[in-house]
Amino acid sequence: MSDIPYKIYLEEKEMPSAWYNVRADMKNKPAPLINPATLKPMGFEELRGVFCDELVKQELDDVTPYFEIPDEIRSFYRMYRPSPLVRAYCLEKELDTPAKIYYKFEGNNTSGSHKLNSAIAQAYYAKKQGLKGVTTETGAGQWGTALSMACAYLGLDCKVYMVKVSYEQKPFRREVMRTYGAAVTPSPSDTTNIGRKILADFPGTTGSLGCAISEAVEAATSTEGYRYVLGSVLSQVLLHQSVIGLECKAAMDKYGIKPDMIIGCAGGGSNLGGLISPFMGEKLRGEADYQFIAVEPASCPSLTRGKFAYDFCDTGNVCPMAKMYTLGSRFIPSPNHAGGLRYHGMSGVVSQLYHDGYLEARAVEQTSVFEAATRFARIEGILPAPESSHAIKVAIDEALKCKETGEEKTILFGLTGTGYFDMVAYEQYNNGTMTDYIPSDEDLQIGFSQIPEVK
Numbered sequence: 001m002s003d004i005p006y007k008i009y010l011e012e013k014e015m016p017s018a019w020y021n022v023r024a025d026m027k028n029k030p031a032p033l034i035n036p037a038t039l040k041p042m043g044f045e046e047l048r049g050v051f052c053d054e055l056v057k058q059e060l061d062d063v064t065p066y067f068e069i070p071d072e073i074r075s076f077y078r079m080y081r082p083s084p085l086v087r088a089y090c091l092e093k094e095l096d097t098p099a100k101i102y103y104k105f106e107g108n109n110t111s112g113s114h115k116l117n118s119a120i121a122q123a124y125y126a127k128k129q130g131l132k133g134v135t136t137e138t139g140a141g142q143w144g145t146a147l148s149m150a151c152a153y154l155g156l157d158c159k160v161y162m163v164k165v166s167y168e169q170k171p172f173r174r175e176v177m178r179t180y181g182a183a184v185t186p187s188p189s190d191t192t193n194i195g196r197k198i199l200a201d202f203p204g205t206t207g208s209l210g211c212a213i214s215e216a217v218e219a220a221t222s223t224e225g226y227r228y229v230l231g232s233v234l235s236q237v238l239l240h241q242s243v244i245g246l247e248c249k250a251a252m253d254k255y256g257i258k259p260d261m262i263i264g265c266a267g268g269g270s271n272l273g274g275l276i277s278p279f280m281g282e283k284l285r286g287e288a289d290y291q292f293i294a295v296e297p298a299s300c301p302s303l304t305r306g307k308f309a310y311d312f313c314d315t316g317n318v319c320p321m322a323k324m325y326t327l328g329s330r331f332i333p334s335p336n337h338a339g340g341l342r343y344h345g346m347s348g349v350v351s352q353l354y355h356d357g358y359l360e361a362r363a364v365e366q367t368s369v370f371e372a373a374t375r376f377a378r379i380e381g382i383l384p385a386p387e388s389s390h391a392i393k394v395a396i397d398e399a400l401k402c403k404e405t406g407e408e409k410t411i412l413f414g415l416t417g418t419g420y421f422d423m424v425a426y427e428q429y430n431n432g433t434m435t436d437y438i439p440s441d442e443d444l445q446i447g448f449s450q451i452p453e454v455k
């Protein structure tokens, strides 16, 4: 055994003091957000009606490499950060691989995922602006929980539109949010115009993320003193999540470890973007080289099979439009999909990096994801979130390839969270009733046909 500990903990004082903005080092910047009505790029004045001022500035800034992390956010981070970088000795042994496997564990807080890193930042800037509250949507509930925690801490109102099917099927998630003081509304609801319209057009619908986003945006823009916040996709969220990669890099540098390969699961791209940012910066500046792999569900394959185009971010077409890899805003994964990462689009930053060939993407089927999750849980102890398990799956695949070739590669992956609220999906897997569904080209064509033409 080498002298690298199982867990590499940074000291509190070694926590990053600034977030890193990878856009500053990108030659091809992500395309600007545009107004869905005028198709013109949206500037500060237009965006500040939806988002907090400071966050709009971060969103629009493609050139400043570092943003200082305010002290108040750093003190909140101290409650659960720095997060551990774990050497997966047990998994390596079980796989009998010469590869060295590390994972950065972000599940060590009550919300159970990395989303808290951006939730506290967004809530802080809303509070600082003197706002009364924020609105958002949540699907499986991790983001809503993280935001509820952050708002409770800062004394900010929090209105969460929760996809109706999750609201009904995940009562524990819902009650965690309410315990932290959030008002949780099942979406679509009759509290917004768009919600009422969707209910009239599709009676009995169980909702979707895109629809909940539209409701949350409408609620924010029509209520005095409120703004909308989003847990992924936006460049500001990637900026906040860079704390993951920065800590990782600091911990690895301490022990002279250089990863060959960095793997992250990709829903909207925020954890992946945050984890890879400082390493990608080195690659973009020509200082070092790494292999980056984004992992997505085969049933929601935005990077591997989507189109790179301007598209709506929500069903109601009220959000700014983004240029991204997308399956079309009306795309909904098949009903048997249980593994999360179901958003139809992808962060503009991650999309541009992928388009320019800096990043690879792989799509994996959910039964293989749960197989990897179970294997990991049994040997490393942590019960991983289904989302995170996409990264575990590819890390295991790569480690097994090393076993074939005898290469001693160093593999780093992001373990974004825990799966305690996902036991219905685990139950399906344990009962052998989980199935895979890969959409056909015809299936995908339906979503593509609704992507607007933007010249």
Ligand SMILES: *Cc1c(COP(=O)(O)O)cnc(C)c1O
Residues within 6 Å of the ligand: 112, 113, 114, 115, 142, 143, 231, 232, 233, 265, 266, 267, 268, 269, 270, 271, 272, 341, 385, 387, 388, 416, 417, 418
């Ligand atoms: C939300 C979430 C993801 C996916 O979101 P990204 O923005 O792609 O990072 C992954 N893992 C967990 C645990 C999540 O809660």
